[in-house]
Amino acid sequence: MITLEYYLILAAALFCIGLFGAVAKKNAVAVLMSIELMLNSVNINLVAFNRFLAPSQLVGHVFAIFVIVVAAAEVAVGLAIVISIYRDRFSTEVDNLDWLKW
């Protein structure tokens, strides 16, 4: 029997992988992909809670769809920024993107 805990553990693991990727990866595209991972782990949480706590309602699903839409928009904007940075600097290394400081 697969209970709620398994889903939550899976989501937590996925979130941690995503977080590690977002903080540690050098490539800006990889960072964006890691953020997708984190968002999707949240989606798993939402859908799982919906299934186990209130199966008659679709609140969790609706939320998840919202997140997917926002994520899609975010990726579109993010990739556009990455591309324009790349055109300017010929690099997508996040470490080099530190000119917005003192």
Add this chain to the structure above:
Amino acid sequence: MLELAWLIPIFPLIAYTLIIFLTKKSKSISVAVALAGIVASLVISIGVLVETIQKGITMAEPFEVAVKWLRLSAIDKYTGLNIDMGILIDPLSAVMMFVVTSIATLVIIYSVGYMHGDPGFSRYFAYMSLFAFSMLLLVIANNFFEMFFGWELVGLCSYLLIGFWFEKPSAAKAANKAFITNRWGDFGFMLGIILLYINFGTFNFGEISRIIGDGASGVGAAILTLISLLIFAGPMAKSAQFPLHVWLPDAMEGPTPVSSILHAATMVAAGVYLLARGFVLFNESTETLLFIAYIGGITAFIAASFALVQRDIKRILAYSTLSQLGYMVMVIGVGSITAGMFHLTTHAFFKCMLFLGAGSVIHAVHTQDIFEMGGLSKKMPITTWTFIIGALALAGIFPLSGFWSKDEILLATHQAGFTGLYWLATLVAGMTAFYMFRLIFIAFFGEKRTDHHAHESSPWMTVPLIILAFFAVFSGWGLVKMGYGSMVFFGHPHHGEINLGIALISTVFALGGIVLAWLIYYRKIVDTDLMKQRFRPIYNLLWNKLYIDEIYEWLFDKVMLGVAWLCNQCDRKVVDGIADGLGDTVRHTGGWMRFMQTGSLQNYALVIFGAIVIIVLLMATPVLGGVIR
């Protein structure tokens, strides 16, 4: 005429304004304007004096008119400020105004001859008019504040006139010295009247004496002493009392008629006049009166001793003025404003004449050193004879004016019980006679020492001398006959009967001085150079005026500049240190803190995540079994 009294100071002011703004280009019109202004004032002040005597206006019931000038109402605990501009006519101010206007008129007439051909001719007469205005404003004032106004203006005018030939460095220096020395006194005077207003709530002379007379002032004796001492600082500087006397001899750098008016009627008389006018205050404090009396006595003595050895004709006269001012201050200190003002009046005439005579001599021989003159009596008879009359009056020889006033002073001092001061003053009378006749025997008699072509001066200069000689001879006797003692007094009228003993002693001293001068400088029974050698230390001390100027220089260079250096360091190091240090601390902290902004995307992400974790943990504390404080 009394209603017109307010015009007395106004006329010279109008003359000044006209000359400065309109007639400066034309010398003759400027002179005419200045003369017209001062003569108009003279006419009115004679009228006022006559009417004062006729109507029987007394010191206790003066004629007073005032307009409101400044009104600041009281707010909360702060008292308001009420300042009037008014006129106060009593015998004291009426006599004083007559002295000021008559002497100013004569000096202006004389100046026409003396300043002939000077490039600053019109400017000179403008300043003279302003000088007369300031002094008249001071004299006519009915309250301390208005008097202070005139007081400061007099100081300004003396600065302008002493430094009239400002292209000469010595004149510019002397003007500065006079102004700065006076500033010390004025500062005390100002503090005094502020303190006075705080305690009495009025500047008005009459009201102050009424409050004190009622004995209901509620002002402590210590405060009154402080106020009167502070106010006395003003006369100390303006009437050149020891130790603030240093500016007066240097004031000789101005044109000679300026010295004449400065020494006789305007500048230095202001201090004595203030002492007489505010006597009700000084009278309240025995300590202050004692201080005034001894300062006056000391000044009279040391100035007379300086005059014994000077060579410059104007300097000898300057020290004699100092000495005579010492007399006046001293006698006011012992409690007789009658004698002080009486001597001020007679002294004004003969000292003015002596200075104008000296100016006439200098004009003729172009030197101020008496040892370079000699034998002038044949060339300049009018100057010589008027000068001798002035010297006799100054020495106090019967029946010239100086005799009456000097006798009054000695009598008042003796009667008040100041035996020490009395003998000092008598000694000074002898010294005065000696140095004046030393000057006369050296400069006017004997053989011609250098090749000078002296000639009598023009009538512009000799006529004022003759008029002043008349006053110098008769003003003393005349004023006694007019009952000066029952006109100008404080408290009870002072009947100055001639005391035969005192008159005899002072006359003996004076004649002794003259005879001594005659023996030493005319008959030459002793060699003066030998005496100079034998008493070298004393001679040096007197010649260098007790080194007071040098002491002041040292004080300024070492003490004052030292304190200034200390203040400067304190400002730079401590005050600026705190302000700059604060700024530096903030700047450095910021400079160090800015490294927190790495600019690296992932750093920020990590910080955001860490912050969220902390917030969630805090929010979850109750669930996890913790306690929120």
